[in-house]
Amino acid sequence: MERRSLLQAGVAAAAATTGLSAPALSQRANARTLRFVPQANLANFDPIWGTQYVVRNAAALVWDTLYGINEKLEPKRQMIDSEETSSDGLTWTFRLRPGLKWHDGEPVRARDCVASLTRWCARDPMGQMLKDIQQELVAVNDTTFRWVLKRPYPKLLIALGKANTPLCCMMPERIAATDPFTQISEYIGSGPMRLVRNEWIPGAKAVFAKFEDYVPRSEPADWLSGGKRMNFDRIEWLVMPDPATASAALQNGEVDWWETPLVDLVPQLRRNRNIAVDIADPLGNVGSFRMNHLYPPFDNVGVRRAVQVALSQEDYMRAVVGDDTDLWKLMPSFFTPGTPLYTEAGGEPLKGPRNIDLAKRMLAQAGYNGTPVVLLVAQDQPVLKAMGDMTNALLTSIGMRVDYVATDWGTVGTRRASKEPPSRGGWNIFHTWHAGADCTNPASYSAMRTNGANAWWGWPDNAEIEALRDRWFDAGPAEEQAIVDEYNKKSMEFATWIPNGFYLGYQAWRRNVSGIVKAPLPIFWGVSKS
């Protein structure tokens, strides 16, 4: 082939492609369809079995809840019409809203809720507490069920309405009867959207269609509470593992809303006049420096506190989210800044200039003898990689020996469960983050537990702190804050773990989409597209 004819063929092919692409692109514009890029792949769809946030977020569309929290973190009635409590606080009677239907057309009955609550109780930390004090949970009739407890549980409505995983989703009895450790295979809910099963390609796409029989509450929507009015016939979740691709797709108008834009890409998105960028979840995330209390050197509270006085949250936050100070805050506390129970009681070790010399002296006083610290660092999670690198530098600066284990999150997930010594496949430190919504009170805050062998990874053991947690559950509004202050103080002294900062994330959407709110999860009701 001659060079000239080769070039001509290439130009002809390019021209052909160009001419044919434009109409197809314009056909995609459809105001009744929302194209959304979620934070992660919706690989499974059982909100009780799979506790990933992405599952919770999709579940909120399909399964309704008895109660839902509002912006003030108060539980509000959702599927419930009314509730009554006995004077001794032991018997709760709940009445369902009339007209509720499942996606298969069947009415929602009280026995469905009883079965759903039973399944949820097996997996949820607050649910497990309820199960332990449960006398009986029975359906009185089709619209009413009763929960009788052995002792009062004032936080019951918070448990039922909270946004933490696992969300307390209601399912038909036959589905809710599935073992809580086995995945369900039918996705029937009573929420405002239903899953289009035959269009679900795990890892790529999930489609939700409007449930025409859904009856929204009359109140205005407020996070997980109020009237969930849908303005779309169809919501498509398009999974994009590559942030650069998601960014380009949003700019190109191929998607409408991106849940978690990478901070590095935000300046580019902001330059595009068709795109709006704002904070996604006002409750943000709490970074965690987690230590193993079973083995040296972190079995020694003196060593843990030495690290605490040297740790600079600012350094961590700049490494994690950069220099945009709108995105992070220092938090000399375990609790989410800006939430009602936030306290800095006992937070002094994390305040003020960092003191490396003091940390070195404290290490020496604690008897640190150069034991290597096995630091697990997930290289496939940018946030955790940044935290791990900061910790490596921090520990080295105060004279600790670090065994830096570069691995992936899947391996960290397994290895952190190992109680073996660090030198035999165990660990000393790993990093993670907790959703700020989980850190607003002690209820679902697993990371704060200090119940030894049953505690969260690292197995901290401190009966005094556990007792404070128990007291909080029984406390009325007047005592709550004092208990949380003490809980925070004791946990800081014990250095259960070290919060390494509070940070927020962005969300981005095309300007022809309106009604997007800041919330712990993407709220689709009330959103519309012109």
Next chain:
Amino acid sequence: MWSYIIRRVLATIPVMALVALFVFSLLYLAPGDPAAVIAGDQASPADVERIRASLGLDRPYLVRFGAWAWDILRGDLGTSIFTNLPVRTMIAQRIEPTLSLMLVTLILAVSIAVPMGVIAAWKQGTWIDRAVMGFAVLGFSVPVFVVGYVLAYIFALELDWLPVQGYTPFAQGFFPWMENLVLPAIALGGVYIALIARITRATMLEVLSQDYIRTARAKGAGQRTILFVHALKNAAVPIVTVIGIGVALLIGGAVVTESVFAIPGLGRLTVDAILRRDYPVIQGVILLFSFVYVLVNLVIDLSYTFFDPRIRY
């Protein structure tokens, strides 16, 4: 010939069995635990243990391998730990985009790389030759994802000619199908074009120095006839071999390309499954890829007889 084909097809059985054993053992030994991933960050150790037991991951190696191998023999690739869907269904959902991408890339690469290699050999030592070889070095050196980003930036964001991401099934029309594949195929094809162009050039140079080429020239055959009829056909066997071997490159490259262009194919399925330790899916997909690779190379071996009639099986 037929007995050869049957023998080769039968020979794939022990190969596949070895692949199965190897993949299963590797995954068994690899760190990571799907139960921990499923349980989530807030789960207690007891929850993780319970999930592990419910998935049968606490059973001994031989029991697990035996159960899996028995299912495979019955044509059942198992069920995904995460999606609860049969692996066969998941592969069926994803195979079309990957096959489409590989096919378009293959056609694109061969139709560009072979003429490039031939021209480079013909113009050996000239700027054309150097340009082709320079392109080949570039094709080998620049990662697929970089090419992908650059293409998406130019042709999607700046020029608005093509979509950035996604896949349209062939059933919805040839042009919509092609529209989503142009950029990924060019990105994925770079390294493949480089490989084939280099081999074509090297083989052509060797063939062009043969006596029969000189004879053809002496007989007055035209340059095009000499290059594409006399030389290329005799250079075809190594080129076709490289095309076959290069399918492995395509499979590997598809993993990255599908992620960059958000194509819901088998490559992305594999990556997701590996990150989550979804063992049945990993095993199923790798078995499939191995089978495809063995099959492609069988076809390549059989094609030798077409290009070189002296070869007999």
